[in-house]
Amino acid sequence: xxxxxxxxxxxxxxxxxxxxxxxxxxxxxxxxxxxxxxxxxxxxxxxxxxxxxxxxxxxxxxxxxxxxxxxxxxxxxxxxxxxxxxxxxxxxxxxxxxxxxxxxxxxxxxxxxxxxxxxxxxxxxxxxxxxxxxxxxxxxxxxxxxxxxxxxxxxxxxxxxxxxxxxxxxxxxxxxxxxxxxxxxxxxxxxxxxxxxxxxxxxxxxxxxxxxxxxxxxxxxxxxxxxxxxxxxxxxxxxxxxxxxxxxxxx
Amino acid sequence: xxxxxxxxxxxxxxxxxxxxxxxxxxxxxxxxxxxxxxxxxxxxxxxxxxxxxxxxxxxxxxxxxxxxxxxxxxxxxxxxxxxxxxxxxxxxxxxxx
Numbered sequence: 001x002x003x004x005x006x007x008x009x010x011x012x013x014x015x016x017x018x019x020x021x022x023x024x025x026x027x028x029x030x031x032x033x034x035x036x037x038x039x040x041x042x043x044x045x046x047x048x049x050x051x052x053x054x055x056x057x058x059x060x061x062x063x064x065x066x067x068x069x070x071x072x073x074x075x076x077x078x079x080x081x082x083x084x085x086x087x088x089x090x091x092x093x094x095x096x097x098x099x100x101x102x103x104x105x106x107x108x109x110x111x112x113x114x115x116x117x118x119x120x121x122x123x124x125x126x127x128x129x130x131x132x133x134x135x136x137x138x139x140x141x142x143x144x145x146x147x148x149x150x151x152x153x154x155x156x157x158x159x160x161x162x163x164x165x166x167x168x169x170x171x172x173x174x175x176x177x178x179x180x181x182x183x184x185x186x187x188x189x190x191x192x193x194x195x196x197x198x199x200x201x202x203x204x205x206x207x208x209x210x211x212x213x214x215x216x217x218x219x220x221x222x223x224x225x226x227x228x229x230x231x232x233x234x235x236x237x238x239x240x241x242x243x244x245x246x247x248x249x250x251x
Numbered sequence: 252x253x254x255x256x257x258x259x260x261x262x263x264x265x266x267x268x269x270x271x272x273x274x275x276x277x278x279x280x281x282x283x284x285x286x287x288x289x290x291x292x293x294x295x296x297x298x299x300x301x302x303x304x305x306x307x308x309x310x311x312x313x314x315x316x317x318x319x320x321x322x323x324x325x326x327x328x329x330x331x332x333x334x335x336x337x338x339x340x341x342x343x344x345x346x347x348x
Binding site: 005007009012013014016018103123125127128129130132136142143144145146147149152153155156157158168169170171172173192194218219222223227228229230231236237238239240241242243244 | 304305306307308309310311314321322323324325326327328329330331332335337338339340341343344347
């Protein structure tokens, strides 16, 4: 089976898609592109005429917003409650900012589009967050390298993603950490947190919550959710759940 | 130095934590960590049980190393479009791996 790889820019970052060619490649790629473009058009605060920008600048009230925006806001509020406020859809100035969840929602939708189009083996990497289906080369579990936050040209380790653990999200306090609002005055204890989960939304939100909430959040989340996690602190020390350590790394 | 690589299970000393007394055991195979277990003393006669999912400290040198040539994709804190250019993912995409 032939493979194709497609790279494009959206949401201020880069999408790297590897996919089998079971489905019509042009059709698959256009559907994935359209999915990200749609979420960006509606939710981007970098686009002055997006619905969320109009809400943020008081040109539109939330009650007049589309069902889609209200549904996403509602989901974000639920995540805020589930994470003791470590994940929040509000900036410190009160403006609604859904960028902490929208990329994951778009990835989730893009995954549905890929499956619907007939693709079986694919890997979708959006700015360092990864969602996979099936196998690489139709033979091996997808092997995902985890970047060293202290030296981005090297990897700390790698993790194989296979059903049901198909999603791997990483948050950091150094690059693009602008959507993470620390809860209270707690200093950030981790400079990078990677969460592997059964869906990309859970992985992304919880990685963000761990960066915001530090060691207390890490302990609570690992004890509460069916996820695996790995963190790097300022001194370059790691913490890992037993499950993360058991995920076989490539050697 | 002798080139013999360590193999076996190594149990650390017990530390007092807010979860109670905790202990970490690592299983080493040929000098590499194959598994990490967290043990906790219970109140029932000091018997140890494995806690299913608690992130424990691991030394940098003890983490399983990964070779970038073997990975399909690279995860990391969200990079910008500019940051992508210098990322390992960019190198992978260029190589068409």
